[in-house]
Amino acid sequence: MARMTMIEAVRSAMDVSMERDDDVVVFGEDVGYFGGVFRCTQGLQAKYGKTRCFDAPISESGIVGTAIGMAAYGLKPCVEIQFADYMYPAYDQITQEAARIRYRSNGDFTCPIVLRMPTGGGIFGGQTHSQSPEALFTHVCGLKVVVPSNPYDAKGLLIASIEDPDPVMFLEPKRLYNGPFDGHHDRPVTPWSKHELGEVPEGHYSIPIGKAEIRRPGSAVTVIAYGTMVHVALAAVEEMGVDAEVIDLRSLLPLDLDTIVQSVTKTDRCVVVHEATLTSGYGAELAALVQEHCFYHLEAPVVRVTGWDTPYPHAQEWDYFPGPGRVGRALAEVMEA
Amino acid sequence: MTEFPQLSLHVPEPAVRPGGLPDFSNVNIAKAGSVPRPEVDAASEDIRDLAYSIIRVLNRDGDAVGPWAGLLSDEELLTGLKHMMKLRAFDARMLMAQRQGKTSFYMQHLGEEAVSCAFRKALRKGDMNFPTYRQAGLLIADDYPMVEMMNQIFSNEKDPLRGRQLPIMYSSKEHGFFTISGNLATQYVQAVGWAMASAIKNDTKIAAAWIGDGSTAESDFHSALVFASTYKAPVVLNIVNNQWAISTFQGIARGGSGTFAARGLGFGIPALRVDGNDYLAVYAVSLWAAERARRNLGPTLIEYVTYRVGAHSTSDDPSAYRPKTESEAWPLGDPVLRLKKHLIVRGAWSEERHVQAEAEILDEVIQAQKQAEVHGTLHAGGKPSVRDIFEGVYAEMPAHIRRQRQKAGY
Numbered sequence: 001m002a003r004m005t006m007i008e009a010v011r012s013a014m015d016v017s018m019e020r021d022d023d024v025v026v027f028g029e030d031v032g033y034f035g036g037v038f039r040c041t042q043g044l045q046a047k048y049g050k051t052r053c054f055d056a057p058i059s060e061s062g063i064v065g066t067a068i069g070m071a072a073y074g075l076k077p078c079v080e081i082q083f084a085d086y087m088y089p090a091y092d093q094i095t096q097e098a099a100r101i102r103y104r105s106n107g108d109f110t111c112p113i114v115l116r117m118p119t120g121g122g123i124f125g126g127q128t129h130s131q132s133p134e135a136l137f138t139h140v141c142g143l144k145v146v147v148p149s150n151p152y153d154a155k156g157l158l159i160a161s162i163e164d165p166d167p168v169m170f171l172e173p174k175r176l177y178n179g180p181f182d183g184h185h186d187r188p189v190t191p192w193s194k195h196e197l198g199e200v201p202e203g204h205y206s207i208p209i210g211k212a213e214i215r216r217p218g219s220a221v222t223v224i225a226y227g228t229m230v231h232v233a234l235a236a237v238e239e240m241g242v243d244a245e246v247i248d249l250r251s252l253l254p255l256d257l258d259t260i261v262q263s264v265t266k267t268d269r270c271v272v273v274h275e276a277t278l279t280s281g282y283g284a285e286l287a288a289l290v291q292e293h294c295f296y297h298l299e300a301p302v303v304r305v306t307g308w309d310t311p312y313p314h315a316q317e318w319d320y321f322p323g324p325g326r327v328g329r330a331l332a333e334v335m336e337a
Numbered sequence: 338m339t340e341f342p343q344l345s346l347h348v349p350e351p352a353v354r355p356g357g358l359p360d361f362s363n364v365n366i367a368k369a370g371s372v373p374r375p376e377v378d379a380a381s382e383d384i385r386d387l388a389y390s391i392i393r394v395l396n397r398d399g400d401a402v403g404p405w406a407g408l409l410s411d412e413e414l415l416t417g418l419k420h421m422m423k424l425r426a427f428d429a430r431m432l433m434a435q436r437q438g439k440t441s442f443y444m445q446h447l448g449e450e451a452v453s454c455a456f457r458k459a460l461r462k463g464d465m466n467f468p469t470y471r472q473a474g475l476l477i478a479d480d481y482p483m484v485e486m487m488n489q490i491f492s493n494e495k496d497p498l499r500g501r502q503l504p505i506m507y508s509s510k511e512h513g514f515f516t517i518s519g520n521l522a523t524q525y526v527q528a529v530g531w532a533m534a535s536a537i538k539n540d541t542k543i544a545a546a547w548i549g550d551g552s553t554a555e556s557d558f559h560s561a562l563v564f565a566s567t568y569k570a571p572v573v574l575n576i577v578n579n580q581w582a583i584s585t586f587q588g589i590a591r592g593g594s595g596t597f598a599a600r601g602l603g604f605g606i607p608a609l610r611v612d613g614n615d616y617l618a619v620y621a622v623s624l625w626a627a628e629r630a631r632r633n634l635g636p637t638l639i640e641y642v643t644y645r646v647g648a649h650s651t652s653d654d655p656s657a658y659r660p661k662t663e664s665e666a667w668p669l670g671d672p673v674l675r676l677k678k679h680l681i682v683r684g685a686w687s688e689e690r691h692v693q694a695e696a697e698i699l700d701e702v703i704q705a706q707k708q709a710e711v712h713g714t715l716h717a718g719g720k721p722s723v724r725d726i727f728e729g730v731y732a733e734m735p736a737h738i739r740r741q742r743q744k745a746g747y
Binding site for chain 1 (some may be wrong): 465467489497498500501502506508509510515516518521523525526527528529530531532533534535536537538544556557560561563564567729730731732735737738
């Protein structure tokens, strides 16, 4: 066991995977010599050589398009999109190519690629370095979508993603890279070294994609969250003194519906939290599933706490970010109903 | 106030529209045999002229002339001729089948048969094409069974793609034919990635990318050239310039660059322009480019100058946007007739044998069609299962898709 930040954990996942499998290659903008703008690939080029970890031109459609071709050849590319906000030029390659190659060729060709991308706000990144585009991926059949909330999961899930036979969108909440940020931006950040999930095995292990984790058991209300919002939800629950069950989805597609249904049929109340915009966000899917499967248990309407339906502002970042105060008010609302 | 005049937008137009007389006088055609054949390690900047000329081997008399001639035996040329004839006969039958309602859609190659048939000959087992929808000659010339192609076209119970893809969007890894997308240009950069992978693994295989003149305007074309150039990927970058992108003439995509081949020069990629209706020239240039890739010298861009004689697809009517007689006026002739003439000039072929071969090939195509139709056509007979809708989205079916399959009753 070692203490790792989320950056070190994803780096370790790539390191372990490259060590075990010569077919794993890593590339993207600034990821080679420099090791990535968030340092996630630091040292990999020195260790594995520049044909297995290299810098790419600033062309996301080119990065993803070449990764798809490499996967068709038989490699397992794990590429970095520098910010999730930069994935749009590659959206055609992701949605109409990577996602459908297995299907349209009836398995003649497959596309085992991983696209790692820092997601979410909280770093004063403005509208082009703060987005959470997960729902743009969950709406696409053929993709898997993973959002870890801590170093232990990040490593185990990234290894599972690299070993997965299908394309995986791996969204790394950048505000969690250095610590379990709970939304209290005015307080000092707790480092991962002081958190139990910052304890990460150095070797190989994997966490199955499609399994949620209950971060806090409870009986009064179910809070469904993923990524940064897991920590925000936990803080809000403590501050409100509510006996809430907090589910960390970890994987949005496939979704661990069983864990959600078991929890909501027990608590009879549900709050869904994500940082992405509200309308047609992943929370809409979650709320719909909860009412389909738990309608006769519900004591209150499902409440969503999300970013506003506006671009992510720069100066007003903390008025946009759905922090513990907003989550707390939602908890009060469903408990009062 | 300004001293400059008001601005005006330039919108290019083809020389002639329906009702006009076809005019290709602006197409500058080099004399057969006149374009030099550089060494394969020539630098892009030293062979710039090749991006603006047209490499041709067959002259008007049917002789093979110049430095790009002399690569193929009588027997190889005869095989090439038969591949093109087979593709043409296949297209004719499938067009008819579409009109009979046996499939929803078809795209033919009429006039462009030499490009994919001759190119295939420059590749080896294990190499990979990333084709568009008009390169079925790659399969025909690799002896992929016509019955399989027809099963796919008819979306019948033996369709290797289980009814999921539009007709003619074939896939065959075994025959070096990457699954056709149907979206344009996406495959161009994927081919570069495949070639990079081959180089990463110190393999000996090469890739071939395919695109049409119109789709070179897509950003994926340009990113493909960047990646191919940067990493010197072992890939042949093919542009089939058949003059028309559905109803849009090639000048709209080409802009002011002179030729499509010239796009490669800014990337330092050797770029050649070739007579796409000349089987011998297509083969010679393809082989040159493939050899560069095999020797790790990097990518080559090839523009095949040809003409789309037929409609874009069965959903298109070209008489609405170009003169009906334009294909007859096309100065580079017909690829089948030109190779046939050459073989007769060589003393290896005759009119009688050609007529006989046509009949034999037609019979072969009809037999294949009969076999395929036993397994159904789009609206009659055997078809893929509704279950096939749900299979193969992922390697392992997730619970939500399983629930939906059950809901559908399967």
